Amino acid sequence: MANRPRGYGLSAELARKKAEKFDPDVSSDCMYWIRDVLVDGGYTDEASKIITEVRCEKDVISSLKDGQILCKLVNVIVPGSVKKINDTQMVFKQMENINNFLTACEKMGCKKLDLFQSVDLYEAQNIPQVINGILALGRKAQTIGYDGPCLGPTEATENKREFTEQQLRASEGIIGLQAGSNQGATQSGLNFGKTRAIID
Numbered sequence: 041m042a043n044r045p046r047g048y049g050l051s052a053e054l055a056r057k058k059a060e061k062f063d064p065d066v067s068s069d070c071m072y073w074i075r076d077v078l079v080d081g082g083y084t085d086e087a088s089k090i091i092t093e094v095r096c097e098k099d100v101i102s103s104l105k106d107g108q109i110l111c112k113l114v115n116v117i118v119p120g121s122v123k124k125i126n127d128t129q130m131v132f133k134q135m136e137n138i139n140n141f142l143t144a145c146e147k148m149g150c151k152k153l154d155l156f157q158s159v160d161l162y163e164a165q166n167i168p169q170v171i172n173g174i175l176a177l178g179r180k181a182q183t184i185g186y187d188g189p190c191l192g193p194t195e196a197t198e199n200k201r202e203f204t205e206q207q208l209r210a211s212e213g214i215i216g217l218q219a220g221s222n223q224g225a226t227q228s229g230l231n232f233g234k235t236r237a238i239i240d
Contacts, residue, residue, distance in 0.1 A: 061168035064096070067167075070175065070178070070191065071094055071099075073178055074103075074113055075092055076188070076189040100167055100170065101164050105134065107134050107135070107161075111125040114145065117184075117186045118148060121148070135162050142155055142156070142158070145173070148180050148181075149180055150177055154172060155176060175192050177191075179192050
């Protein structure tokens, strides 16, 4: 790890704001979901190692830091998403696992803005964003055909409408209400306020 600035000034304030965003209840929901998906996929040994009652950020890091559980998670949702899962303790291999997980999430359709970066998890720089990334995967899993355990609300689907040429032409003669009204009095007959009189 590179030298991090000490907890003074702006860096301390940013660290405090990140810590305030961490919600143990939401994190516990995510960890329960990960465990249930792994059990659904047949990874019962890995599922038993997950800390589901999250009290602090360290509980999330200890379960997910090496990236193996995350890779197995996406392989259960979409089989074959991650071809090779590294099981060594070398730092770059563990970060490669996390990168493979993120790449698989993007291929599934998760937005890059909803996901996190490898260092957010591995170096514990932004654990709330890691939880947001897992929530995004949980929402997306429901829309791509995974019928296992659910996490969060279902993602909205597009409701594309098709209009015929005749329907589109029918609206050409109508003046929209944003342009004003084509009914009623014109401006030539309207007066606002009191009229000007010589007597006053």
